[in-house]
Each structure stands twice: as structure tokens, then as C-alpha cells.
Amino acid sequence: MDLRERLSVYVIVSGATPEGVVDRVLAAGVGSLQYREKHLPLGEQLRQARRLREQCRRAGALFFVNDRLDLAMAAGADGVHLGQSDLPPAEARRLWGPQALIGASCASLEEIPWSAGADYVGVGPIYATASKDDAGAPVGVEAIERICQAFPGPVVGIGGIGPGRVAPIIRAGACGVSVISAVLDAPDPAAAARELLREVKHALAET
Numbered sequence: 001m002d003l004r005e006r007l008s009v010y011v012i013v014s015g016a017t018p019e020g021v022v023d024r025v026l027a028a029g030v031g032s033l034q035y036r037e038k039h040l041p042l043g044e045q046l047r048q049a050r051r052l053r054e055q056c057r058r059a060g061a062l063f064f065v066n067d068r069l070d071l072a073m074a075a076g077a078d079g080v081h082l083g084q085s086d087l088p089p090a091e092a093r094r095l096w097g098p099q100a101l102i103g104a105s106c107a108s109l110e111e112i113p114w115s116a117g118a119d120y121v122g123v124g125p126i127y128a129t130a131s132k133d134d135a136g137a138p139v140g141v142e143a144i145e146r147i148c149q150a151f152p153g154p155v156v157g158i159g160g161i162g163p164g165r166v167a168p169i170i171r172a173g174a175c176g177v178s179v180i181s182a183v184l185d186a187p188d189p190a191a192a193a194r195e196l197l198r199e200v201k202h203a204l205a206e207t
């Protein structure tokens with residue numbers, strides 16, 4: 001399975017996400033998981049990241065750590081996801097090596113040069129979101145269209161995405177969607193993940 005396909009539905013979890021929910025979401029067919037935890041002590045984050053790494057390995061999913069290259073490397077993750085205030089992707093590549101998967105957050109075309117060397121770009125917030133305090137104003141699907149023209153690799157949309165909101169993002173050129181609340185706050189997280197996978201597949205078949 002290539003990276004585009006693995007990124008169809010990319011679920012972001014935190015230290016508060018129950019282990020069983022992670023297993024069920026992975027069993028639903030989610031191809032990529034990210035550990036995003038900004039509050040716990042680093043030792044605890046490392047312990048959790050190593051556990052998630054194993055869960056992803058068993059399920060055959062890619063595992064990314066948000067923000068911190070050191071934690072991603074120590075946990076044996078497949079990759080790291082970097083934002084504009086983190087190490088630049090090119091530096092992460094230099095330190096971690098060619099096999100590492102490096103993701104970069106970009107909200108606009110102006111931020112694309114910073115992402116040079118990244119394997120994929122996450123664009124957002126596409127819609128309003130309550131899951132990230134400093135997410136900024138929604139950039140809309142137009143941002144994906146512009147960024148897909150400038151960035152050669154896979155692009156995923158993030159922010160406020162849930163069932164019924166997938167097709168315009170894929171039509172704009174994204175290969176997938178990255179989500180927190182649409183899956184983790186759903187009454188049945190696995191069913192929500194399956195629905196998102198279905199919508200991505202359906203939209204891709206139509207493009």
C-alpha cells in the first residue's frame with residue numbers, strides 16, 4: 001500500500017485515548033495514526049508512544065508522533081509530523097535519515113517552501129474546529145487546491161472534517177483526511193472510521 005492510500009484516513013489520538021479505542025479504530029482499516037500529546041511529562045509520552053507503536057505495528061498501520069523528532073525517534077515511530085513552530089522538515093530528514101516519514105503542517109501556499117523535503121503535507125484547518133485552540137481561521141478547500149499544485153507529494157486535509165465533508169476535500173486534490181473528533185468523539189469510533197474510509201474511497205473513484 002502506498003503512502004497516499006495509507007493516509008486515506010489518518011486518526012490523531014492523545015494520551016487520553018483508551019487503548020481499546022485505538023485497537024478498534026485500527027481494526028476498522030485506518031492506515032495512519034498520530035500521537036499528539038502536549039501536556040504529559042516526556043517519559044510518560046514515550047511510554048505511551050511505544051505502546052501505540054506496537055498497536056500500529058500489529059495492525060499494519062503507520063505511526064507518527066506530533067511535534068517532536070526526539071520522541072518519534074526514541075519511540076521507533078515510522079515518522080514525525082511537524083508544524084511551523086517545530087524543526088523544519090529538512091532538518092528532521094538530515095537528523096533521522098532517508099527512511100523516516102516526515103509530515104508538515106501548512107495553512108497556506110506561503111508556508112510550502114518551509115515544507116521542502118517532507119513526504120506529505122497536512123492542510124488546515126479546512127473547517128472550524130474545537131480540537132485545537134490555536135488552529136486559526138478555516139482555510140477552506142481552496143487552500144488544498146492551491147497547495148496540491150505547489151507540493152509534489154500527498155496532501156491531507158485536517159480540521160472540522162467528518163462524515164459528509166470528505167468529498168470536496170478529495171476533489172480538491174487531497175488523498176485523505178486527518179481527524180480527531182469525528183472518530184474519537186463518535187459513539188462508535190470504528191464505525192465512524194469505516195464511514196470516512198468509505199467516503200474517501202468513493203470520492204477518489206469519482207475524481
Ligand code: TZP
Nearest residue numbers: 129131132159160179180181
Ligand atoms: N491541526 C489543525 S486542525 C486540528 C489540528 C491538530 C484539529 C483537528 O481536529 P478535528 O476534531 O478533526 O477538527
Ligand code: MG
Nearest residue numbers: 066067082083
Ligand atoms: Mg505541531
